[in-house]
Amino acid sequence: MSITSSTPLKIDRIVLRRLSMPLRHSFTTSFATFTQKVFTVVEVWSEGLVGYGECAATEFPLYNEEYAKGAYDVIRNILIPILKKEKNIIHPSDINRIFSPIRRNYMARASIDEAIWDLWSKREGISLAKALGGTRRQVETGISIGIQKSPDELVKIVKNSLELGYKRIKIKISPGKDLAYIARIRSEFPDILLQVDANSAYSLDNLNLLKQLDQCDLLLIEQPLAHDDIVDHRFLQSQLKTPICLDESIDSVEDARKALELQSCRIINIKVARVGGLTEALKIHNLCATHGVGIWCGGMLDAGIAKAHNIAIASLPNFIYPGDIPPSDRNFEEDIIEPLPQLGSDSTIVVPEGPGIGFEINKKNYNKFTLDSEAISFS
Ligand code: MG
Numbered sequence: 001m002s003i004t005s006s007t008p009l010k011i012d013r014i015v016l017r018r019l020s021m022p023l024r025h026s027f028t029t030s031f032a033t034f035t036q037k038v039f040t041v042v043e044v045w046s047e048g049l050v051g052y053g054e055c056a057a058t059e060f061p062l063y064n065e066e067y068a069k070g071a072y073d074v075i076r077n078i079l080i081p082i083l084k085k086e087k088n089i090i091h092p093s094d095i096n097r098i099f100s101p102i103r104r105n106y107m108a109r110a111s112i113d114e115a116i117w118d119l120w121s122k123r124e125g126i127s128l129a130k131a132l133g134g135t136r137r138q139v140e141t142g143i144s145i146g147i148q149k150s151p152d153e154l155v156k157i158v159k160n161s162l163e164l165g166y167k168r169i170k171i172k173i174s175p176g177k178d179l180a181y182i183a184r185i186r187s188e189f190p191d192i193l194l195q196v197d198a199n200s201a202y203s204l205d206n207l208n209l210l211k212q213l214d215q216c217d218l219l220l221i222e223q224p225l226a227h228d229d230i231v232d233h234r235f236l237q238s239q240l241k242t243p244i245c246l247d248e249s250i251d252s253v254e255d256a257r258k259a260l261e262l263q264s265c266r267i268i269n270i271k272v273a274r275v276g277g278l279t280e281a282l283k284i285h286n287l288c289a290t291h292g293v294g295i296w297c298g299g300m301l302d303a304g305i306a307k308a309h310n311i312a313i314a315s316l317p318n319f320i321y322p323g324d325i326p327p328s329d330r331n332f333e334e335d336i337i338e339p340l341p342q343l344g345s346d347s348t349i350v351v352p353e354g355p356g357i358g359f360e361i362n363k364k365n366y367n368k369f370t371l372d373s374e375a376i377s378f379s
Helices: 068-084 093-098 106-124 128-132 151-164 179-188 204-213 231-239 253-262 278-291 304-313 363-369
Strands: 013-028 033-046 049-054 138-140 143-145 168-172 193-197 244-246 267-270 295-297 348-350 370-377
Touching: 013 068, 013 363, 033 068, 033 106, 049 106, 049 304, 068 093, 068 106, 068 370, 093 106, 093 278, 106 128, 106 278, 106 304, 128 304, 143 151, 151 168, 151 179, 168 179, 179 193, 179 204, 204 231, 231 244, 231 253, 253 278, 267 278, 278 295, 278 304, 363 370
Parallel strands: 143 168, 168 193, 244 267, 267 295
Antiparallel strands: 013 033, 013 370, 033 049, 138 348
16 A cells, blocks of 8 residues: 555554753753753654654753653653554644643643654655745744853853854843843843843732833843733733743643733744644644734754754744754754754754754764663554
C-alpha cells in the first residue's frame, strides 16, 4: 500500500528520553534561578521515520503547574495509552482533538503534538514550517537577559548582546530590580528595541512603578500581573500607553479570545509548549491575525528540538515581533541538534527547508546528555 496524505499514521513505538543539559550561564527570573535543563524528549517512530518533541516542563512547577517528573508521568501513563487506542491519526491536528478531554497538562501534550507534526511533515516530505503554513525564510530573534546583580552588570551584558548582533533586548524584572535597571539601560542605549518580562511578579499595588516603566519607551511589558489573570491586566492596560503582552495567562485559543475581547493586552507571546502544541499555537496565530494583534514566539530555555519547532512556527506571517529563539550557544555549550542554528547579521535565524524540523539529531550529544530512556511498543 502506498502512503498518501489520507493514510493513518501507524505508530510503531514511542521512546521517552530524560535528558539533563548544563546551562552555559545561570539564568534568573522573578521565580527561580536555573543552572541546568532537565527535560524529556518524545520520539514517535513510524515505519522507519521518527518525529521529535521536547517537553518544556521545568524541574519545579514555578513557571506553571507542570514539572518535568510529573509531565513524564502524564506522557507515559496517560497520554500514550490514549494514543495507543487511536487508529485513525490522519493529520497532526488530530492530536489536539484526541487529547482534548485531558484538562491542562499542556506541556506534556505539546511534546507529543510536536513529535507527530515533525513525523507527519517528514512523511509528506515537506518542512515543518511549510506544513504549518509558514511564509518567512528567516525569523527574527532577540535575546532574553535574566535578572542581574546590579544595573552596571546589566549594562555590560546588554552591550555584549548588541555586539553579538541581537537587535531586540528583553530584560527580566522583579520588584526592586526593575525601574533603576531599565531606566539605566534606556539612558545608555536610547534607540534599541527594549522590552521587559515580569513573569507575574507585580500586582495593581505596583501601579505607580508600572506607570514609571511606561515612560521607558518599551516595545512591550510582558506578563506584569498574576499568571492566571486577564481582569487586572485589562485595567492596567487602560492605564498604560506601552502594550501589555500576555504570556502565562494565555494557555489556549479560548484564553486568547477572552483577553482580546476584554482588551487585557495588545500583544501575545506564543509558546508552543504552554498552549499544548503546534495546532493550538496555529489557532491563536490565526485568531490574533483576525484581530490585527501581532504575536511573537517565546522560549523556555529550549534545547534544539523545541528550538526547531519554534523556528518553524515563527515563520508564520503574524509573528511580527522578534522571538526568543536565539542560537543554541546563547544557553548551552553543546546542543542535541545539528547543524546548529546561527545568528545572521540582521538578528535572524534561517528557517530550514528539509523535511520535518529540518535538523538532524547530534547522536553523540544526545546520548551524552541522556539520563535514561524507555521504549513503549504500540504493536
Ligand atoms: Mg515570559
